[in-house]
Amino acid sequence: MTNEDRPTVYDVVIVGAGPSGAVAAKRLAEEGMSVICLEQGEYPDYTKLRHSGFEFELTKNQYFASNPNRRKAPSDYPINVNSSDVEPLMWNGVGGSSVLYAAAWHRLKPSDFRVRTVDGIADDWPLNYADLEPFYTRVENDFAVSGVGGDPAYPPGFDIPLPPFPLSEMDRKLAAAHDRLGWHWWPGSNSIATVKHNGLLPCVRRGACTWGCFDGAKASVDRTHWPACIKLGVKLVQNARALRVETGSDGLATGVTYVDRVTGRTHFQPGRTVIVSANGVGTPRLLLNSASSDHPNGLANSSGLVGKRLMMHPYGTVSGLFDDFFENWQGPYGQRSYSLEFAETRKDTNFYRGAKWQLMGMGGPLATVGTWPWGGNGDVWGENFHPTVQKRFGRSAYWGIMAEDLPNEENMVSLDPDLTDADGMPAAKVTYKASQNTWDLLHYNQERAVESMREAGAYETVVMPLQRETGWHILGSVRMGDDPRTSVVDSFGRSHDVPNLFVMDGSVMPTSGAVNPTGTVAALALRNSEAIIENRRSQPVSNAAEALRVGP
Amino acid sequence: MYNIDDFQTRIAWVAETLIPSDVKSGMPSATEAGVPGRLLPRALKERDDLAPSFFKALLRLPETRPRDPLDAIRALGADDFHTISFLIAGAYFLDEAINRKLRYPGQEALYETPDYDEIMEAIERVQARGSVYVDVPEGRGSA
Ligand SMILES: Cc1cc2nc3c(=O)[nH]c(=O)nc-3n(C[C@H](O)[C@H](O)[C@H](O)COP(=O)(O)OP(=O)(O)OC[C@H]3O[C@@H](n4cnc5c(N)ncnc54)[C@H](O)[C@@H]3O)c2cc1C
Numbered sequence: 001m002t003n004e005d006r007p008t009v010y011d012v013v014i015v016g017a018g019p020s021g022a023v024a025a026k027r028l029a030e031e032g033m034s035v036i037c038l039e040q041g042e043y044p045d046y047t048k049l050r051h052s053g054f055e056f057e058l059t060k061n062q063y064f065a066s067n068p069n070r071r072k073a074p075s076d077y078p079i080n081v082n083s084s085d086v087e088p089l090m091w092n093g094v095g096g097s098s099v100l101y102a103a104a105w106h107r108l109k110p111s112d113f114r115v116r117t118v119d120g121i122a123d124d125w126p127l128n129y130a131d132l133e134p135f136y137t138r139v140e141n142d143f144a145v146s147g148v149g150g151d152p153a154y155p156p157g158f159d160i161p162l163p164p165f166p167l168s169e170m171d172r173k174l175a176a177a178h179d180r181l182g183w184h185w186w187p188g189s190n191s192i193a194t195v196k197h198n199g200l201l202p203c204v205r206r207g208a209c210t211w212g213c214f215d216g217a218k219a220s221v222d223r224t225h226w227p228a229c230i231k232l233g234v235k236l237v238q239n240a241r242a243l244r245v246e247t248g249s250d251g252l253a254t255g256v257t258y259v260d261r262v263t264g265r266t267h268f269q270p271g272r273t274v275i276v277s278a279n280g281v282g283t284p285r286l287l288l289n290s291a292s293s294d295h296p297n298g299l300a301n302s303s304g305l306v307g308k309r310l311m312m313h314p315y316g317t318v319s320g321l322f323d324d325f326f327e328n329w330q331g332p333y334g335q336r337s338y339s340l341e342f343a344e345t346r347k348d349t350n351f352y353r354g355a356k357w358q359l360m361g362m363g364g365p366l367a368t369v370g371t372w373p374w375g376g377n378g379d380v381w382g383e384n385f386h387p388t389v390q391k392r393f394g395r396s397a398y399w400g401i402m403a404e405d406l407p408n409e410e411n412m413v414s415l416d417p418d419l420t421d422a423d424g425m426p427a428a429k430v431t432y433k434a435s436q437n438t439w440d441l442l443h444y445n446q447e448r449a450v451e452s453m454r455e456a457g458a459y460e461t462v463v464m465p466l467q468r469e470t471g472w473h474i475l476g477s478v479r480m481g482d483d484p485r486t487s488v489v490d491s492f493g494r495s496h497d498v499p500n501l502f503v504m505d506g507s508v509m510p511t512s513g514a515v516n517p518t519g520t521v522a523a524l525a526l527r528n529s530e531a532i533i534e535n536r537r538s539q540p541v542s543n544a545a546e547a548l549r550v551g552p
Numbered sequence: 553m554y555n556i557d558d559f560q561t562r563i564a565w566v567a568e569t570l571i572p573s574d575v576k577s578g579m580p581s582a583t584e585a586g587v588p589g590r591l592l593p594r595a596l597k598e599r600d601d602l603a604p605s606f607f608k609a610l611l612r613l614p615e616t617r618p619r620d621p622l623d624a625i626r627a628l629g630a631d632d633f634h635t636i637s638f639l640i641a642g643a644y645f646l647d648e649a650i651n652r653k654l655r656y657p658g659q660e661a662l663y664e665t666p667d668y669d670e671i672m673e674a675i676e677r678v679q680a681r682g683s684v685y686v687d688v689p690e691g692r693g694s695a
């Protein structure tokens with residue numbers, strides 16, 4: 001092999017260009033490390049979104065649908081969900097799922113890191129709120145978080161860098177109701193710029209957030225991080241689907257084998273350190289597919305926990321119908337406001353942990369005869385059509401109830417024995433059942449949310465217990481911990497088995513909390529990256545990767 | 553390739569069945585609003601991905617209005633019913649006059665700035681009720 005044929009050995013090979021991969025790529029490149037990122041998709045084409053005309057509602061789910069099994073884009077891989085109560089949702093391209101996320105932004109609470117200590121169930125994290133706090137603060141700036149600081153649902157210090165959105169009539173109604181009920185309520189915190197910041201423009205509130213933000217205000221990392229990464233010299237390879245993380249005879253990772261989806265050719269990309277940031281389904285899929293004679297059960301899997309303990313924040317809704325007409329269709333689609341009143345374990349209930357409630361936009365007229373958040377829509381046609389539209393459009397609001405999910409080894413991601421993606425890589429199979437604790441938790445919170453809506457003036461409420469296509473948050477399937485027997489990676493995302501292999505996405509979370517996870521995912525990726533930088537001189541590197549090294 | 557002109561008789565009764573007129577709200581039916589001739593071709597162009605299944609589903613319906621038209625459309629099954637009803641309603645709501653009647657201006661660009669006085673007053677009331685998180689002993693737990 002001549003030097004020209006040899007691939008460059010990078011300091012770091014990252015799989016996945018979503019928030020976790022992007023945060024790591026940027027920070028490591030800032031310190032002068034050479035970084036290459038393999039991403040199975042491309043940059044999103046925002047021109048495919050009809051964000052401003054009356055066509056918006058009709059077309060929004062065409063290219064920017066969040067369920068990969070429906071979207072079936074070339075970069076997607078199939079996920080067998082036959083044995084799952086909840087379907088995982090994601091975007092497979094540069095920016096990852098932040099291209100579609102609603103951008104509701106949260107930190108975990110201190111108790112979320114200490115579930116075993118506080119409640120005697122599940123597990124504690126190998127780090128705590130104080131450990132993560134400085135990293136939360138830094139990523140909140142990078143992700144242009146807007147809102148209001150001083151929320152008493154958090155310890156002091158959760159200061160939000162950008163100003164909030166104006167309160168809407170919907171917020172006012174629910175805030176007043178919670179004042180009367182004595183319950184917590186807070187203006188929404190979102191990773192959406194309200195003023196020009198970090199390459200983002202101020203949000204114009206068209207509400208396309210979960211179908212791609214054409215107006216350039218939402219902090220998706222294709223906008224907030226990748227331009228900076230490219231300037232820093234990070235090589236981003238699009239259409240590169242990682243098939244396996246390879247290891248040498250010394251047991252260390254040597255790099256990643258990937259298929260170029262355009263040419264169909266397979267390549268090996270060597271690297272001194274490998275980071276997998278492919279999300280809670282994609283990461284265990286890749287590690288399990290990296291099985292070899294040395295790692296027959298998949299890479300980094302001596303604990304047997306790769307893929308297990310999947311958590312997806314089961315989600316229900318409570319909608320309220322009101323007599324008066326108010327704007328309920330504009331953005332931000334994410335959260336206008338939220339309540340953490342019922343987010344901790346309570347003494348008066350039969351379940352552990354709690355839920356976050358988020359007050360959401362309802363969409364335009366077409367949404368009033370759709371299924372979300374109304375459940376079935378079989379009976380809205382014919383003579384019911386107009387009364388339904390009149391009742392719901394501009395006269396409704398809903399609480400999304402996000403349940404803290406507890407880990408259970410039977411909820412898992414595995415490789416499907418039969419199904420493959422277009423490149424022949426085994427598809428992911430998701431096995432997931434909501435627990436009795438989840439059902440009780442949702443039931444209790446929905447009853448309280450009905451009270452909240454009634455107090456706000458709703459004359460009727462519609463409760464949807466657990467919605468299936470709500471797997472936005474894919475967590476826990478490569479858990480972190482101090483003990484290699486009961487965890488896959490350590491508190492810095494480093495594999496116990498393969499010390500130059502890191503996992504940096506929500507799959508490392510030992511418990512899920514009840515809030516949207518990207519703040520935590522990004523803060524963990526930043527913390528892990530700082531640890532890589534600090535330890536770079538002592539980082540073990542595979543001899544095989546070193547042998548391939550080209551140049552100095 | 554399907555030609556919408558070959559389906560007009562079916563489209564007329566299907567659209568009218570799904571969206572009849574409503575005296576109380578003064579809303580027109582799908583036909584009165586121009587779904588078959590004007591709006592549906594636009595909707596099908598926007599959603600060319602759904603057009604083939606729309607026409608295929610229509611072909612499974614009788615040419616002329618059956619006795620229980622809504623039941624006949626429902627009998628197509630959930631997927632086909634969804635495709636047809638979504639496109640007919642989607643076409644209906646493309647119309648400006650319909651949206652004006654509903655007081656829906658579309659997803660507008662808004663440039664309002666927040667009223668800080670109002671926000672501060674609202675959050676001070678919440679803060680006055682005290683913290684709602686559980687304070688836990690720091691230090692490393694068992695992992
Ligand atoms: C519709 C929707 C709404 C959401 N709303 C919110 C919200 O309001 N707030 C919030 O906090 N979170 C929200 N989320 C979740 C949020 O998007 C994720 O937490 C976040 O994107 C996780 O970042 P990540 O980098 O870990 O994974 P991802 O963003 O999923 O990125 C993983 C990347 O890896 C790539 N990849 C996977 N496998 C391979 C492979 N084999 N080879 C190459 N590339 C690969 C994928 O293509 C993808 O680009 C939402 C998600 C969705 C889908």
Ligand code: SF4
Pocket residue numbers: 192202203204205206207208209210212213214215216217218330331332333
């Ligand atoms: S509401 Fe704001 S963040 Fe959402 S899509 Fe519109 S401009 Fe983007």
